Amino acid sequence: xxxxxxxxxxxxxxxxxxxxxxxxxxxxxxxxxxxxxxxxxxxxxxxxxxxxxxxxxxxxxxxxxxxxxxxxxxxxxxxxxxxxxxxxxxxxxxxxxxxxxxxxxxxxxxxxxxxxxxxxxxxxxxxxxxxxxxxx
Numbered sequence: 001x002x003x004x005x006x007x008x009x010x011x012x013x014x015x016x017x018x019x020x021x022x023x024x025x026x027x028x029x030x031x032x033x034x035x036x037x038x039x040x041x042x043x044x045x046x047x048x049x050x051x052x053x054x055x056x057x058x059x060x061x062x063x064x065x066x067x068x069x070x071x072x073x074x075x076x077x078x079x080x081x082x083x084x085x086x087x088x089x090x091x092x093x094x095x096x097x098x099x100x101x102x103x104x105x106x107x108x109x110x111x112x113x114x115x116x117x118x119x120x121x122x123x124x125x126x127x128x129x130x131x132x133x134x135x136x
Contacts, residue, residue: 048078063093 001009016068054060055068067090081090 036126061093061096063089064097067093 051060052068052071055064056072058065065082067078067086071078071081076086080086081094084091
């Protein structure tokens, strides 16, 4: 092998090494992005589970509990309710609930006792919108 051939081979090795390094950097960045996305999805799923449990238990109000019962039975999804595709009383219940959450955030934190103690009774406004026969 001539000196020139050795220099060309060394140059090709350096170029291949640079491409490999760039690929590894990009792969690491993609991996970190995917890990962050997975963590965000896990956090969202946990928040969704906590929200559903709060609604299911009645701590978020009777209407929210009724909506969760419908969701649990597969009659609709929370996306339907949140996007206004449910009945009007459902949208109103969610707006009240979100208003309480917004107020709590503006106060600097969510004190559970305070946040839910001041809520209005849903049925004052909607007179048992699902009726006794469809609530159970």
